Amino acid sequence: MTVPTLLSPDVRSDRCGDCPIRYRAVCSHCEADQLAILDQMKSYRSYSAGDTLIWAGEPVSKLGSIVKGCASLTRTMEDGRRQMVGLLFPSDFLGRPGREASPYDVIAATDVTLCQFERESFETFLGATPQIGNRLLEMTLDELDAAREWMLLLGRKTAREKIASFLVILARRDALLNKKFPGDHAKFDMIISRESLADYLGLTIETTSRQISALKNEGIIRLTGKRMVEVPDFDRLLRESGEDA
């Protein structure tokens, strides 16, 4: 576990107004005066890739937003079988108001910067500030939709479709972040290891690796290094994913 720093070197200023996730995070609907209160309550903390932010079942006293990086939510069975049940990106909220412990491990997939609050003070603020609650409801409903989308993938898609679906999501994300059109030649980092990917898709490492190789050999994707992926023809990838439109 990394030694926590008060201010991540990658965050320019510690004022909420300058925050890169100001308009997407749980605080996005807040007015200036409410933001000032959050500004007082918050603190930053950094984690290195691989660090565990929250252990399943352990009580946690903090809640917060991902400012930078990517973290995974994972459930593990007694015999070691693992299933990733979510991926958190910048602006996503971490921890559940009204509950002490998380039912899953939260692990930094990359280096992560967190904007965190004490549970108690955040919950008090939440009770007094409908904007926070409304935004949190919006975000939770979106996560629920995403989880259900993933249930279709886990329950019904083939290994090949699972891999393609994951790449489609990353390609769309790449297009969004870089203001390109989805369909444009995408190039992005795969973010997570083969092992994590297997845990995300409900597959083994070997099947994951084989299907990626197959897509590469058929020219549907190109690999540079282990992690960088290029998608020359987005629609072709989309067809492999089993999705319409």
Place this chain on the structure above:
Amino acid sequence: MTVPTLLSPDVRSDRCGDCPIRYRAVCSHCEADQLAILDQMKSYRSYSAGDTLIWAGEPVSKLGSIVKGCASLTRTMEDGRRQMVGLLFPSDFLGRPGREASPYDVIAATDVTLCQFERESFETFLGATPQIGNRLLEMTLDELDAAREWMLLLGRKTAREKIASFLVILARRDALLNKKFPGDHAKFDMIISRESLADYLGLTIETTSRQISALKNEGIIRLTGKRMVEVPDFDRLLRESGEDA
């Protein structure tokens, strides 16, 4: 589709104060004066088993709570593969505030009574009544946890464990509804057909049927009729489900 009735014959009175889901539904945190407003806004509607309450992608103008019965949320792929992504029981909320269309079909698994609101008036009320929003947030977070639990089942459990896990949920529900201890000899209705069950568990009908037969032959469950299940030894069933505790 059944002809809608203004008042279901099974609901004793149409006043919210007498409602069977008064203390669990989205309205549970409301005060008397807020309840009076909801009382004006709501209307009841009945559906028969098999009716489609909401078609995926179609705009819907209503939101509401399940008062009686059980409905399923299902996603379908172009080639016909289907995955159930949720089951709604009495007090569960139906429809998403802030979004016109549902990404999945909602189908009555049994006869269903719905307490429904016009989207617009409900959203207005939601904006003015933090209690509603807070309760909705709680319920959505619970659903998210349930969905993630299900992701573990879909991604990592064997067919046998999937069946056992489903029966564990029903047995617990039976114990809760009838104020027994989980662990007591449970007896309950399976609610859904083999086909729906297969769609829920990410299996085929045949595998579902085979695994149920296997559990029966080993004495872990007893079947009376096609749908009624008895569980003589809950812990034994629990062990088959792959869960701990």
Place this chain on the structure above:
DNA sequence: CGCCTGATTGACGCGGTTCAACCTCAGTGG
């Protein structure tokens, strides 16, 4: 260089799907 971790590839077997036959039961009508 040797070591270690993560990824790839191959051979093989099993769990679950597929295809198909048959069974059960409730509803219908002669």
Place this chain on the structure above:
DNA sequence: CCACTGAGGTTGAACCGCGTCAATCAGGCG
């Protein structure tokens, strides 16, 4: 009263996609 029908469920046999086990490879680091 019973034959007919159709939907839902069960059972069997063959196949195959993915998991398992194992060997090998590629790259980073002391």
